[in-house]
Amino acid sequence: xxxxxxxxxxxxxxxxxxxxxxxxxxxxxxxxxxxxxxxxxxxxxxxxxxxxxxxxxxxxxxxxxxxxxxxxxxxxxxxxxxxxxxxxxxxxxxxxxxxxxxxxxxxxxxxxxxxxxxxxxxxxxxxxxxxxxxxxxxxxxxxxxxxxxxxxxxxxxxxxxxxxxxxxxxxxxxxxxxxxxxxxxxxxxxxxxxxxxxxxxxxxxxxxxxxxxxxxxxxxxxxxxxxxxxxxxxxxxxxxxxxxxxxxxxxxxxxxxxxxxxxxxxxxxxxxxxxxxxxxxxxxxxxxxxxxxxxxxxxxxxxxxxxxxxxxxxxxxxxxxxxxxxxxxxxxxxxxxxxxxxxxxxxxxxxxxxxxxxxxxxxxxxxxxxxxxxxxxxxxxxxxxx
Numbered sequence: 001x002x003x004x005x006x007x008x009x010x011x012x013x014x015x016x017x018x019x020x021x022x023x024x025x026x027x028x029x030x031x032x033x034x035x036x037x038x039x040x041x042x043x044x045x046x047x048x049x050x051x052x053x054x055x056x057x058x059x060x061x062x063x064x065x066x067x068x069x070x071x072x073x074x075x076x077x078x079x080x081x082x083x084x085x086x087x088x089x090x091x092x093x094x095x096x097x098x099x100x101x102x103x104x105x106x107x108x109x110x111x112x113x114x115x116x117x118x119x120x121x122x123x124x125x126x127x128x129x130x131x132x133x134x135x136x137x138x139x140x141x142x143x144x145x146x147x148x149x150x151x152x153x154x155x156x157x158x159x160x161x162x163x164x165x166x167x168x169x170x171x172x173x174x175x176x177x178x179x180x181x182x183x184x185x186x187x188x189x190x191x192x193x194x195x196x197x198x199x200x201x202x203x204x205x206x207x208x209x210x211x212x213x214x215x216x217x218x219x220x221x222x223x224x225x226x227x228x229x230x231x232x233x234x235x236x237x238x239x240x241x242x243x244x245x246x247x248x249x250x251x252x253x254x255x256x257x258x259x260x261x262x263x264x265x266x267x268x269x270x271x272x273x274x275x276x277x278x279x280x281x282x283x284x285x286x287x288x289x290x291x292x293x294x295x296x297x298x299x300x301x302x303x304x305x306x307x308x309x310x311x312x313x314x315x316x317x318x319x320x321x322x323x324x325x326x327x328x329x330x331x332x333x334x335x336x337x338x339x340x341x342x343x344x345x346x347x348x349x350x351x352x353x354x355x356x357x358x359x360x361x362x363x364x365x366x367x368x369x370x371x372x373x374x375x376x377x378x379x380x381x382x383x384x385x386x
Contacts, residue, residue, distance in 0.1 A: 011050055016172065019062055019223035020049045024216050025187070035281035038194040039249060040213060041178070044224065047186040051225075055180055055256035056232040056384070059188055060172035062223040063211035069106060069147075070099045077150050077163065085161045095160050104168045106145045106207055110137060113149065115166035120153040143199030173208035174227050176339060176384060178252035180259035188224075191252040191284065232337070232384045238266030241334035243326065245349055247275030247304070247315050250340025251284050253384060257337075262297045270297075271329065275304035275315040315345070316352040327360035335380050342385035353381070 014020035026043040044059075053059075074081050074096065081096030099105050110129065117125045128137045146167065155163075179189035194213045195206025216222050234257055235242070244254040251274055258270060272289070276282035282305070283289075292298035302318040319326055330336060338349050350372070357368035375381035 021221035032281040042190045058174040058227040063208040176252040178255045182263040183259040241269040245273040246339045269299040271300045273315045277307045279305040316348040319352045323356040339384040346385040
């Protein structure tokens with residue numbers, strides 16, 4: 001056998017089963033003092049990973065649960081942190097470690113309740129799980145977590161292994177990438193809203209967002225892998241105009257888009273709509289956007305700060321204020337992007353597009369809906385909503 005064959009090796013592949021330990025290089029709070037929001041800008045190192053992304057892709061983080069959440073679970077459930085439990089695949093670990101890294105110990109679902117009630121045998125829980133009691137079930141699940149379930153329906157002496165079998169695996173969380181790899185070689189940037197709230201007498205927190213905020217220090221690593229999006233991408237032709245609607249953390253991919261277009265020398269016009277609560281405290285990357293406007297990397301920006309006046313103003317309202325120009329851009333084959341909240345914002349933006357088509361194109365509601373549908377079919381209307 002030749003030396004060439006014996007020295008040949010396969011490069012390490014980092015994915016969901018084998019995440020890359022990425023070092024947190026920098027963490028910056030984007031909101032100013034006095035804001036009700038806590039939004040972080042993270043810069044992570046990809047050097048040596050071989051991982052390459054394009055604007056529009058996402059980074060997945062596999063988080064660890066907080067020590068406080070683990071401690072509360074052990075206490076309320078009467079479990080022993082040192083007891084070894086067997087995981088799928090035959091591996092055994094101490095329960096405290098399993099609670100910390102392997103299982104989702106916060107999120108409670110109908111299926112989790114159903115599995116748990118096999119041991120609890122609770123008539124009240126059985127009633128909640130009745131298909132006819134969907135409203136009551138939704139009400140119970142709203143703002144409650146696993147710890148509430150075991151407190152409300154205790155099972156004295158429940159075996160740790162049986163309890164673990166009722167829970168879901170700890171899943172990765174996806175975040176839209178907020179950087180261009182060409183602009184920041186061997187780095188990936190994220191924009192993360194930290195979730196903290198109070199409900200049913202307990203303080204609650206988003207597992208992954210607080211992991212990045214509280215449990216990983218600069219210089220520490222976190223397990224990550226890339227999630228590729230084939231559709232939410234910049235147009236191949238750099239001359240194509242783009243319209244970007246991204247309130248809140250929905251701004252993330254558009255920072256990547258603008259950076260990428262600047263590095264590649266794209267000449268197409270770019271128009272950004274951004275919204276948040278207050279201009280003084282919540283204008284995410286505001287200084288960057290103003291520089292982009294000044295030097296031509298961004299053609300135009302329209303801002304909607306919902307709480308800065310008596311009547312709430314959102315990005316869809318700004319769209320309607322400039323409906324003639326928006327319709328003209330779209331008629332000139334601009335690509336329209338939306339990123340952010342799926343439940344209300346994305347619907348409001350969609351309705352605004354239909355209204356613009358009716359007002360500026362003289363279309364009936366039916367024809368306006370068909371026009372917007374055609375934009376989607378032409379990949380001229382792209383969404384990354386969650």
